[in-house]
Amino acid sequence: MGKAVRHVFWAVVLVACALTSWRPALRLFYPFPYAGIVENAAAAYELDPLLLAAIMRTESRYNPEAVSPRGARGLMQIMPDTATWAAENIPLPDFGLDELDDPTVNVTIAAWYFRFLLDHFHGRVAVSLAAYNAGPGTVQGWLETGVWSGALREVEAIPYGETREYVRRVVQAYRLYRRLYSSSHQGHQGLLQ
Numbered sequence: 001m002g003k004a005v006r007h008v009f010w011a012v013v014l015v016a017c018a019l020t021s022w023r024p025a026l027r028l029f030y031p032f033p034y035a036g037i038v039e040n041a042a043a044a045y046e047l048d049p050l051l052l053a054a055i056m057r058t059e060s061r062y063n064p065e066a067v068s069p070r071g072a073r074g075l076m077q078i079m080p081d082t083a084t085w086a087a088e089n090i091p092l093p094d095f096g097l098d099e100l101d102d103p104t105v106n107v108t109i110a111a112w113y114f115r116f117l118l119d120h121f122h123g124r125v126a127v128s129l130a131a132y133n134a135g136p137g138t139v140q141g142w143l144e145t146g147v148w149s150g151a152l153r154e155v156e157a158i159p160y161g162e163t164r165e166y167v168r169r170v171v172q173a174y175r176l177y178r179r180l181y182s183s184s185h186q187g188h189q190g191l192l193q
Contacts, residue, residue: 023180030176033062034075034103041111047118050181051125052076052111054173055132058166064103073100076110086113126152126167133166 032038032053042049059077060066072079078086080097086109087095099105117128120136127150131139138160142148148157152171158164 026176027180030057030173030180031062032177032181034107037104037107041107044108045111045115047111047115050177051170051174052107052114053181054170054177055110055114055129056107057173058170064106065101073097074106075103076106078106078109078113082113083109086116089116121150124150126150126155126171129167129170130158130163134160134163 034056035049035053038052038056039049041047042052056062056075059072060075062075064075066075066077067073068077070079073083078100080100083097083100084095090108090112092099092105092108095105100109114128114132117131117136118125121127121131121139127139127143130142130148139148142159143150147159148154152167155164155167158167
């Protein structure tokens with residue numbers, strides 16, 4: 001029964017898209033919640049806010065109280081050790097792990113950390129996304145041993161299935177966010193060209 005309901009649901013979505021402009025219909029599935037917070041953090045760390053939105057969608061589906069089985073928390077699913085380290089470097093005085101449930105704090109830490117990864121990996125977005133998921137040391141090892149070149153077109157070479165799928169999902173979401181919201185974010189030409 002569940003499969004039939006899903007098919008009917010998607011049929012209704014497709015009809016709605018056909019009868020109306022596709023953009024408003026797709027924005028239901030790819031909203032931009034916390035836009036002000038995301039845009040402020042993106043500006044502070046020179047990131048595309050739409051990429052941060054894509055990461056947020058993939059990580060938590062916009063749930064500020066999300067907690068992964070591994071302990072990652074908040075909208076951007078930050079690990080506690082990473083959050084503590086980032087908070088010291090930002091700096092966020094008197095930071096406590098409970099603040100990871102605060103969207104502003106969570107997105108700020110994630111934006112700082114993603115900027116750190118981009119700088120560390122010389123602006124390579126796919127590599128930085130993989131590192132956001134699997135950890136920079138792990139990804140550095142893949143690059144150094146030639147397991148993965150770091151190219152988006154060679155994402156199949158990523159040894160961790162979860163990370164491979166994560167990079168694909170964020171990239172897909174980012175491309176959709178760019179199509180849906182790029183008129184309001186003209187400053188970025190797209191990072192995955």
